[in-house]
Amino acid sequence: MSDLEPRAPFGARLRRVMDERGPLCVGIDPHAALLSSWGLADDIAGLEAFTRACVEALADTVAVVKPQSAFFERFGSRGIAVLEKAVAELRAAGTLVVMDAKRGDIGSTMAAYAQTFLDPGSPLFSDALTVSPYLGYGSLKPAVDLARESGSGLFVLALTSNPEGGEVQHAVRADGRDVGATMLAHLAEENAEDAAEDAAEVPMGSFGAVVGATLGDLSSYDLDINGPLLAPGIGAQGATAADLPAVFGAAVRNVVPNVSRGVLRAGPSVPALREAAARFADEVREAVAAAA
Numbered sequence: 001m002s003d004l005e006p007r008a009p010f011g012a013r014l015r016r017v018m019d020e021r022g023p024l025c026v027g028i029d030p031h032a033a034l035l036s037s038w039g040l041a042d043d044i045a046g047l048e049a050f051t052r053a054c055v056e057a058l059a060d061t062v063a064v065v066k067p068q069s070a071f072f073e074r075f076g077s078r079g080i081a082v083l084e085k086a087v088a089e090l091r092a093a094g095t096l097v098v099m100d101a102k103r104g105d106i107g108s109t110m111a112a113y114a115q116t117f118l119d120p121g122s123p124l125f126s127d128a129l130t131v132s133p134y135l136g137y138g139s140l141k142p143a144v145d146l147a148r149e150s151g152s153g154l155f156v157l158a159l160t161s162n163p164e165g166g167e168v169q170h171a172v173r174a175d176g177r178d179v180g181a182t183m184l185a186h187l188a189e190e191n192a193e194d195a196a197e198d199a200a201e202v203p204m205g206s207f208g209a210v211v212g213a214t215l216g217d218l219s220s221y222d223l224d225i226n227g228p229l230l231a232p233g234i235g236a237q238g239a240t241a242a243d244l245p246a247v248f249g250a251a252v253r254n255v256v257p258n259v260s261r262g263v264l265r266a267g268p269s270v271p272a273l274r275e276a277a278a279r280f281a282d283e284v285r286e287a288v289a290a291a292a
């Protein structure tokens, strides 16, 4: 691993930027259908133009940007190069980048995924990474360790926004807890460990959960993990900003709501993208303030 520069932990940096810019996260998801509706070809030039417009519109506007790695990977190495450039430009503008790559594997391979996204020397170094705990939460340990070392964060899939997720996430374990609740409990432990070391430095932990905004009342879950809750599902998947207080209750203060297609459909005009992001950001701010 490369030399690590000391920097504030992800959770602290996220809390600050959420307070300054509001908590909205906008996704960069270059779907073929979006490229087409923007008048772009579904090729590397189209991907480049799409990504450039998104970076220009979002870099100094929203708190967090979440590139969806799959839409870049489908173009091979040239698509990855577009993603690398976008990540570097967004981070240089002070926007936090959550790489949505949903990695998960046995520990030894997980260590390589962690190096790809959480090592400051990597071209894809991001502020945080989405990870899948389907091989067992313990298999994520190399990513947890490197995130701590490099001041990065993780978002672990706990209760996803899609209707199929319940088959796995609501499965009940021998101790009576379901899988989603178990992931939330693991994350609460990680954040408590960091807070015990330095409470002043850690206003919010760096180990977050993915919890869909589409899921309705989640009061049966303990969402108080002292970490961020990345909440996809607003816009194209049917949830709205106004739903957030009812879904997340008191934990709404730590929610980072994500909108991808809901904003991207406003393109290709950069001002129109900015306006769409600002509209969602206002709606989210109002909903969170009303719940306080």
Ligand SMILES: O=c1ccn([C@@H]2O[C@H](COP(=O)(O)O)[C@@H](O)[C@H]2O)c(=O)[nH]1
Pocket (backbone or CB within 6 Å): 027, 029, 068, 100, 159, 160, 161, 162, 210, 211, 212, 232, 233, 234, 235, 236, 237, 258, 259, 260, 261, 262
């Ligand atoms: O539970 C999850 C986890 C991740 N996602 C991702 O978020 C965006 C949502 O895009 P929209 O266009 O706003 O629907 C996308 O990248 C998903 O892969 C999710 O939707 N649900």
